[in-house]
Amino acid sequence: MRKTLVFRHDSIKIQLCGDTQSSVDQLIIGNQTLYDQQAFYSATRWLLNNQDLQTGCWFIHVQRNYAHHTHYHLRNPWCSAMAQGQAASxxxxxxxxTNNKEHLLAIRRAIQPLWSSNLTRAYFNNRFLWLEEYPLESATKGLFVLNGCLYALIGIIDVNTIDYQPYLSELINQIIISLEHMLPYYVHPTISNWSLYDLSHITMKSKINTASYSYHLVHITLLQCLPQ
Known part of the structure; x- marks a missing residue:
C-alpha cells in the first residue's frame, strides 16, 4: 500500500490506498482529526514519549463491561491492536x-505486540488468527471486532512497506486468510447488504451486534484499502 505525504501550507495531504486520484486534507486517527502540522507533531511526540519500551504498547487502564457477560474481562491493563496499528501508521x-532511526525503532516496538505475543491476539475456532481491538484475558475467547482488526492490519502493511520483514509478510498473510474465512460471518442475517460490528453473538451468545451506519461505511472503506 503506497502512501504519499506532502505538506501544503498548514495541512497534510495523503494519498490513500494507492489511488493517485484520491486524497484528503486531514489525517484521521481514531476520533480526532489532525488538521495541521503542529497537531501532527504533537500527536507523534506524545506517542514517542508514552510508549512502553519493553512491550511497545500504549497501555489502556480503562475497564469495560460487556452487558451481562461478567465472566469476560479485558486484560488489565490492556493493549489494543487497533490503537497499535493506528499509532504505527x-x-x-x-x-x-524525518528518517530518524529512533522513530523507526518506535515503529518496530509498536507492532511488536501484534506479532510476538498474545497481548492483542485471539483465535476464532481456535484456528484463525485475529488482532483484537478489545483483547480479553483468554486468547481462545474474543469479540472479533471487524474494524479493529482491519485498522491493525493496515498499520502492519504500512510498516512493512517502509521496513520490510518476512515475519510481517507472514502475519499479513495469516490475517488475510482469517478474513477470507471469517468475513461471511459478518454479513447480517436479516438486513440485506449490511455488516455486523463483531462476532460476540457467536463467541458470547449475545444478541447480534449490528454495525451502525458509520461503522458499516468504515468496514467498506477499510476493506477497499487492502491489497488485492
Whole structure:
C-alpha cells in the first residue's frame, strides 16, 4: 500500500490506498482529526514519549463491561491492536519525513505486540488468527471486532512497506486468510447488504451486534484499502 505525504501550507495531504486520484486534507486517527502540522507533531511526540519500551504498547487502564457477560474481562491493563496499528501508521508518516532511526525503532516496538505475543491476539475456532481491538484475558475467547482488526492490519502493511520483514509478510498473510474465512460471518442475517460490528453473538451468545451506519461505511472503506 503506497502512501504519499506532502505538506501544503498548514495541512497534510495523503494519498490513500494507492489511488493517485484520491486524497484528503486531514489525517484521521481514531476520533480526532489532525488538521495541521503542529497537531501532527504533537500527536507523534506524545506517542514517542508514552510508549512502553519493553512491550511497545500504549497501555489502556480503562475497564469495560460487556452487558451481562461478567465472566469476560479485558486484560488489565490492556493493549489494543487497533490503537497499535493506528499509532504505527502515524509514526510511519513521521519517519517518512524525518528518517530518524529512533522513530523507526518506535515503529518496530509498536507492532511488536501484534506479532510476538498474545497481548492483542485471539483465535476464532481456535484456528484463525485475529488482532483484537478489545483483547480479553483468554486468547481462545474474543469479540472479533471487524474494524479493529482491519485498522491493525493496515498499520502492519504500512510498516512493512517502509521496513520490510518476512515475519510481517507472514502475519499479513495469516490475517488475510482469517478474513477470507471469517468475513461471511459478518454479513447480517436479516438486513440485506449490511455488516455486523463483531462476532460476540457467536463467541458470547449475545444478541447480534449490528454495525451502525458509520461503522458499516468504515468496514467498506477499510476493506477497499487492502491489497488485492
Amino acid at each position: 502515524l509514526l510511519v508518516r513521521l519517519y517518512s519525513l
